[in-house]
Amino acid sequence: GAVVSQHPSRVICKSGTSVKIECRSLDFQATTMFWYRQFPKQSLMLMATSNEGSKATYEQGVEKDKFLINHASLTLSTLTVTSAHPEDSSFYICSAATPQGSYGYTFGSGTRLTVV
Amino acid sequence: KQEVTQIPAALSVPEGENLVLNCSFTDSAIYNLQWFRQDPGKGLTSLLLIQSSQREQTSGRLNASLDKSSGRSTLYIAASQPGDSATYLCAVRLSSGSARQLTFGSGTQLTVLP
Numbered sequence: 001g002a003v004v005s006q007h008p009s010r011v012i013c014k015s016g017t018s019v020k021i022e023c024r025s026l027d028f029q030a031t032t033m034f035w036y037r038q039f040p041k042q043s044l045m046l047m048a049t050s051n052e053g054s055k056a057t058y059e060q061g062v063e064k065d066k067f068l069i070n071h072a073s074l075t076l077s078t079l080t081v082t083s084a085h086p087e088d089s090s091f092y093i094c095s096a097a098t099p100q101g102s103y104g105y106t107f108g109s110g111t112r113l114t115v116v
Numbered sequence: 117k118q119e120v121t122q123i124p125a126a127l128s129v130p131e132g133e134n135l136v137l138n139c140s141f142t143d144s145a146i147y148n149l150q151w152f153r154q155d156p157g158k159g160l161t162s163l164l165l166i167q168s169s170q171r172e173q174t175s176g177r178l179n180a181s182l183d184k185s186s187g188r189s190t191l192y193i194a195a196s197q198p199g200d201s202a203t204y205l206c207a208v209r210l211s212s213g214s215a216r217q218l219t220f221g222s223g224t225q226l227t228v229l230p
Contacts (some may be wrong), residue, residue, distance in 0.1 A: 005161070034217055043205060043220045044160075093159055097216060099117035104150045105218060107205075 002028055004099040006108025013115055021111045023094030029074035030096035034105075035067075038091040047092075050077040050099045052079055084115040118143045120208055122221035129196055130229050137191040137224045139206035144184050150218070151180050151191050154203045163204075164191070196228045217221040 003026040013019050023033055031052045036044040048069050049057040056069035066088075068080040081088055095107040119142045129135050139149070148167045152160040164173045164180040166189070171179040181191040189206055203225045207218040 030121045032216065041225075046217050046219075049217060091157075095160075095218075104148065104162055104165040106162065107152075107160040110157070112157060 002106045003070060004030075004094060004096050004106050004108045005093055006111060008111060009109060010112045011114070013113070015085055015115055016083055018082045019084055021081075021092055021113075023077045023079070023096075024106050025075045025096050028096075028098065030077075031074060032101055033070065033071060033077040033094055033096045035077075035079050036095065038092045038093060038110075041047075044093060047079075052077075081113065084113070086115045089113055089115045118208060118219045119130055120206060120219050120221040122206060122224050124224060125222065126166075126225040126227075126229040127227060131196060131198060133196050133228075134192070134194050135196055135226070137193070137204050137206075137226070139189040139191070139221055141187045141189075141208050141219075143208075143210065144187050145210060146184060149182055149189050149206060149208045151178075151182075151219075152205045152207065154205060154223070156203075160205065193226075196226075198228045198230045200228050201226055 005024045005026050007022050033050040035047045037047050038044050045060045046059050046082050049070045050071040052071045052074050058064045071077040091110050093110045095105045121140045123138045146168050150165045151163045154160050166173050166182040177194040182189045203223045205223045207220045209218050
């Protein structure tokens with residue numbers, strides 16, 4: 001149980017276009033999801049906290065107009081990278097707290113974004 | 117601000133060896149600590165979760181310990197296998213605050229040689 005599905009796993013886009021990444025909780029409801037970014041050989045950096053039915057909370061230094069987060073239902077959060085540039089190329093991972101919170105967090109399989 | 121450090125950054129061992137990965141954190145007021153495994157280009161797989169009130173957790177060949185007062189956790193892997201090769205990340209969740217996000221260490225890249 002407690003599976004988070006993330007799509008797409010890989011995407012290549014042209015500079016200036018927008019890309020949407022989906023994160024779904026398959027067998028549980030997730031009122032809160034988290035979006036992370038990971039650079040090569042580095043750890044995960046929290047970008048934002050996605051709250052169902054309300055605005056996302058962004059970490060310092062993360063442009064909310066560039067990384068649009070929508071959490072319209074209890075099972076789906078989306079991250080849209082707008083007007084992507086090569087420096088946005090990275091590995092993006094979402095996560096959600098498993099039911100009853102104290103059982104930890106489960107993560108999606110990640111999305112490798114390459115902007116050319 | 118919570119900081120999480122993992123030592124060593126990389127480790128290479130021959131198959132069959134027992135090994136220990138270390139994780140330290142600066143703020144001992146944690147809710148829990150979680151160890152993850154990440155294969156190249158993949159997401160994270162949860163290995164063990166230790167609540168702040170617990171001292172250790174075991175799953176198969178893995179044993180994780182927690183010493184909250186000293187801000188340390190270790191992940192012990194017994195009888196290592198080539199399939200254990202991956203990056204191991206520890207992450208802590210603070211007990212305070214409502215955001216509930218995790219703070220990650222930089223990881224230990226493990227290579228088990230056949």
